Amino acid sequence: MRAAVYRETGDADVVELVEREPGEPGPGEVRVRVVRSGVNPTDWKIRAGLSGSMAAEEVVPNQDGAGVVDAVGEGVDLTVGDRVGIILAAYQRPTGTAQEQTVVPAERVFVLPEGASFDVGADVGVPALTAHRALTTSEGGPERLSPGALAGRTVLVAGGAGAVGNAAIQLARWAGATVITTVSGPEKAELATAAGAHHVLNYRTEDVVAEVRRVAPDGADVVVEVSPAQNLALDLQLLRTAGTIAIYANNGGDEVPLKIRETFATNARFQFVFLYTVPPAALRAGMDDVVAAIADGGFGVGEEHGLPLLHFSLEQTAEAHRAVEDGAVGKVLIDVAP
Structure with a gap:
């Protein structure tokens, strides 16, 4: 062979x-x-x-x-x-x-x-299971995804045109969340819209804090984050009390400055997502949920899915x-x- x-x-x-x-x-x-x-x-x-x-x-x-x-x-x-x-x-x-x-x-x-x-x-592997883990580890949130599991919750996806960002948009939308995403330009905005994001923000030209707070006055329940070194200060302004910042990559740098007082006052949770060491039971649950989303038409690939x-x-x-x-x-x- x-x-x-x-x-x-x-x-x-x-x-x-x-x-x-x-x-x-x-x-x-x-x-x-x-x-x-x-x-x-x-x-x-x-x-x-x-x-x-x-x-x-x-x-x-x-x-x-x-x-x-x-x-x-x-x-x-x-x-x-x-x-x-x-x-x-x-x-x-x-x-x-x-x-x-x-x-x-x-x-x-x-x-x-x-x-x-x-x-x-x-x-399904790295992109979708990483996204699933990011969406199922927040306080008060679901451990499994299905239609309605994220109803009433707001998910903010940083970098909605990437493979993990795309998967997070699709799965969150399928599970009933209000989905906001940030992108760097019009082409990527079209892809994020095709993926199913309700609100797509160009972080280079729009006031992201104002727009997110307009959609979700209390802030996002979950931030799915690809670039924490660049975005953490912004994320903390966008997160609701007791919300979760799920970090799955280190794009833009390996170190994150953290101001303790302004961070712990929000009861923020930082959830790091590294697929290789996700517990086996959670990994299998993720596979089952993503397969269900595929069967239900809630997850796909190609231009039509962003x-x-x-x-x-x-x-x-x-x-x-x-x-x-x-x-x-x-x-x-x-x-x-x-």
Whole structure:
């Protein structure tokens, strides 16, 4: 089978296409014939060596994917031929989804709803599950998402045109929240509107505090934050008492100045979201909820859902990584099979 691999960390040029034998699933494992491999920022950061040492001498990148089960190990409640999505394929393992067949633990696989595309299956992992976690850890808020679960609550999504921001908008809207998002320009505003945001604010030209307070006089219940170093002072002005700032990335810097008195007076909660160490039960609940949203028409990919798709071939895995690293707007997918 064909596989994209790297044997040292570095820029995208370390990725090459090779022929290798497919693995065999052991107890509790499943092998999937990969159709789509999703590329996320975490994938190029791991490849670049920004997240520690390599998991093995040869690594196949990419955490997320979708395809068809073609072999199962002992004790696995899946069937050959099942159409599935894959999450965290390369976490603490050297075998990601940028290959024609991948072996993963069965708990990192979910069955796609009938009619769901492999494209949307490859977007569930890092983007949608990160968004789900950000929306389900607030005080007084739901631990699960479903229609009406966030009714009466206001969610502010920073960076609504990104993959996680897009997922947060869609899932919050599906769950009944009033959704506000901030973007940097008209093109991204169109994408955030397509995703379902009720109110889209250009932070470069609009008074975000005034506009958010106009929509939600008491402030937002949850802020889904991608750039805390830049936005924390603003977030604290937009958060309602006992609200939650859910931080899932460090765009714009690693350090956040925090004024204690003005912060604790709001009873603000800071929820850090790092998908790899989310408790297994919460991870499975997230998968189940996102699958329900897909089946219900509440979560999708493509222009009509505010997330353009950018397709690359398996031979173009390095180029796909570069696209994400360079800030491509939309979801980067590798077409491993037709």
